[in-house]
Amino acid sequence: MTTTTLDVREIPPQQRHPKIHAAFEDLDAGESLTIINDHDPKPLFYEMQAEIDAFDADNYELEQRDDNEFAATFPKQ
Secondary structure, three states: OOEEEEEOOOOOHHHHHHHHHHHHHOOOOOOEEEEEEOOOOHHHHHHHHHHOOOEOHHHOEEEEEEOOEEEEEEEEO
């Protein structure tokens, strides 16, 4: 499986979701997008689950690497 990584910690908060959605849209089926964030992206998970049919919520993964680093993997069906 091919994974694209996007570190959004330096992106202003109001620009993060549009960049993440654009990166996810560019993926092919079976690929995944891993975002590196400074907090648990739970709201983004719910947003994608509700709005994006190609998001494979069952295989979503979250790893907390330290207090200010979370790696969330969003697979595409």
